[in-house]
Amino acid sequence: MNKWLPNFSPPKHFEERINRSLDKQVKLAVTGLSRSGKTVFITSLVHQLLHGLEGIHLPFFQMISSGRLRGAKIMPQPDIHIPSFRYDRAIEQLCGEPPTWPQRTNGISEIRLAIRYLSKNPMKKHIAPINTLYVDIVDYPGEWLLDLPLLELTYEQWSEQIARLCETEPRLSLSQKWQTYLNSLDLTDEVNEKKLRKLSKLYTEFLHNCKESKHNLNLLQPGRFVMPGDGLTNNDSLRTSPLLEFCPVLKMPKKIPGVNSIYAEMKKRYESYKEHVVKKFYQDYFVSFDRQIVLVDVLNTFNSGYDSFVDMRNSLNMVLESFNYGKSGIINKLFGLKIDKILFAATKADHVTPTQLPNLEYFLQNMLATSHNNVAFEGVHTETLALSAVKCTQAAYTNFQGQRISCIKGMPVNAEKPVALFPGEIPVEVPMPEEWIDGRFNFIEFKPPRLANVHGGGLPHIRLDQALEFLLGDKF
Ligand SMILES: Nc1nc2c(ncn2[C@@H]2O[C@H](COP(=O)(O)OP(=O)(O)O)[C@@H](O)[C@H]2O)c(=O)[nH]1
Ligand SMILES: [Mg+2]
CATH class of the missing domain: 3.40.50.300 (P-loop containing nucleotide triphosphate hydrolases)
Incomplete structure (x- = not known):
């Protein structure tokens, strides 16, 4: 055995x-x-x-x-x-x-x-x-994530989409400075770093304005212009890289742009951005x-x-x-x-x-x-x-005109005393544009609980x- x-x-x-x-x-x-x-x-x-x-x-x-x-x-x-x-x-x-x-x-x-x-x-x-x-x-x-659709778009197609968005408010006003400068340039002129830098700076400012204005817009491309992060090899910060120095155009130049033109350089950088930033993120992570x-x-x-x-x-x-x-x-x-x-x-x-x-x-x-x-x-x-x-917050109840109303109680970020409030009803259907009146919704920020x-x-x-x-x- x-x-x-x-x-x-x-x-x-x-x-x-x-x-x-x-x-x-x-x-x-x-x-x-x-x-x-x-x-x-x-x-x-x-x-x-x-x-x-x-x-x-x-x-x-x-x-x-x-x-x-x-x-x-x-x-x-x-x-x-x-x-x-x-x-x-x-x-x-x-x-x-x-x-x-x-x-x-x-x-x-x-x-x-x-x-x-x-x-x-x-x-x-x-x-x-x-x-x-x-x-x-x-x-x-x-x-x-909003950069992914760029992989399927040529520079011309992407420019056309952005140009269309900028034809109407609120983007029309928010993009004025960038639009004015872009329109003042002849994009078939020989490439000039200073002009490129200014173009991308004004375009980036426009994207930040979209986000920070009261309109709180989110569809901002390219995504790394507003949120560069670190994403290249050697941990270089993208922020200062020429990969982020381009912008879309509002219309095609009248003359055919040469290979050394501002237009051609921006198009080249757009393609590099797609290759080295967008694709890289998807491949690596x-x-x-x-x-x-x-x-x-x-x-x-x-x-x-x-x-x-x-x-x-x-x-x-x-x-x-x-x-x-x-x-x-x-x-x-x-x-x-x-x-x-x-x-x-x-x-x-x-x-x-x-x-x-x-x-x-x-x-x-x-x-x-x-x-x-x-x-x-x-x-x-x-x-x-x-x-x-x-x-x-905590759920609470209050009486209003003889009715028991459900509300919440919490400490607002800028206060020292808790408040009880009824923050508004969430509609199930999307309200019509005219129904989004100022003050209809007022969701305030709260301090974290102790x-x-x-x-x-x-x-x-x-x-x-x-x-x-x-x-x-x-x-x-
Ligand atoms: N009341 C409440 N506020 C929150 C909660 N999660 C986040 N916040 C608020 O949202 C802010 C941004 O959250 P954070 O996690 O930093 O956002 P991130 O930028 O997506 O990482 C916080 O500073 C809080 O003010 C939550 O569960 N309840
Ligand atoms: Mg965070």
């Missing part, structure tokens, strides 16, 4: 090796335009998972609510060429006394979490009861994403009015079309992506009363309706959700667990 058989127990390293072979990895990309809430979302998500064993703050995230979590830990990130997402700094600010919102970030960053959990799969349970899922979370500016969440600050758009709404809707549909990477889609032809789930989330849902959450979700769905159909057709699973990564005891559970949130379930639930 084999003396080893009766009480065989596999050596420890054998078990470890099997565990490792069953380990899985998922890359979750988080994007959204600047100030949409990416940093706060990732900070809260990491905090929720690190504190998953304490409390009952994620009832809709089944892996945790069913008691299968065995712990989570931040690990060294796999892609050392990407800057780290500074969770430590962000959480220190959010949990400080007084708490403050995390500092603004501009570029791409990454953080890796290792999540140990008990498998529910009977096969795996038998071989390796405890599994590890590595979740790599990548934060990147949504502004960069995008291809590795498995899941994507797009954060949208719908409420800010409500505050800004009809033009902002139309622009946001166009930008979102453009973004969603980018994910249309079926057989015919440009992304698939060029890069072969693997994203199979996209969540569109209306952020800062703590700015509306709980009764308005379904309307907020419905409104976002309506905004995406056309492109959604095409993307779903290609087999990508998409969802919309209203969420708040850090809930800053979180004396957050270490006894995750940060307060709205539906973050539902987002986690959609994005990661099937991986456990």
Whole structure:
């Protein structure tokens, strides 16, 4: 008889090796335009998972609510060429006394979490009861996504699109300085660095004006003009690179431009931008994403009015079309992506009363309706959700003319005392242009809550667990 058989127990390293072979990895990309809430979302998500064993703050995230979590830990990130997402700094600010919102970030960053959990799969349970899922979370500016359509456009086609946008208000007024200078030049003249620099400077200023004006416009191309980040080899900052020194033209020059003309040089730089910036981002980062969440600050758009709404809707549909990477889609032809789930989330849902959450979700769905159909057709699973990564308000009630009215209570950013307010009803249908009257919507910013005891559970949130379930639930 084999003396080893009766009480065989596999050596420890054998078990470890099997565990490792069953380990899985998922890359979750988080994007959204600047100030949409990416940093706060990732900070809260990491905090929720690190504190998953304490409390009952994620009832809709089944892996945790069913008691299968065995712990989570931040690990060294796999892609050392990407800057780290500074969770430590962000959480220190959010949990400080007084708490403050995390500092603004501009570029791409990454953080890796290792999540140990008990498998529910009977096969795996038998071989390796405890599994590890590595979740790599990548934060990147949504502004960069708006560059993808350029890959399919020649310089002339792109110029024509921008020229058309600039024919009407509010872009007509916002672009006046750039338009005047551009019209004063003969683009068939020999190229001159000074003129090119001035053209791109005025065009960049126009894009910033679009974003910062009360119209809060989002469809800004090229994306790196407003959000350069670091994206070239050797970590050079793009900001000072000639790759960002060009602009579209409003009309074709009357004479045929020579190879050394201003026109020819701008066209050449546009093509280089596509090749070295846009394609590079997709090749280096995008291809590795498995899941994507797009954060949208719908409420800010409500505050800004009809033009902002139309622009946001166009930008979102453009973004969603980018994910249309079926057989015919440009992304698939060029890069072969693997994203199979996209969540569109209306952020800062703590700015509306709980009764308005379904309307907020419905409104976002309506905004995406056309492109959604095409993307779903290609087999990508998409969802919309209203969420708040850090809930800053409490639901409250007040009596108005004998009626009980639902409202919210929180601490506005510029105040020292909490206020209770009814922030306005979210329409389900898009209001007519004339119905977007000033003051109809007034969603104010709140201070983060004082979180004396957050270490006894995750940060307060709205539906973050539902987002986690959609994005990661099937991986456990
Ligand atoms: N009330 C509330 N405000 C939020 C929430 N998330 C973000 N914010 C606000 O939005 C601002 C921008 O968020 P941030 O995460 O820095 O945006 P990013 O530029 O997309 O990374 C923050 O400074 C907060 O004022 C939230 O869940 N609730
Ligand atoms: Mg950020």
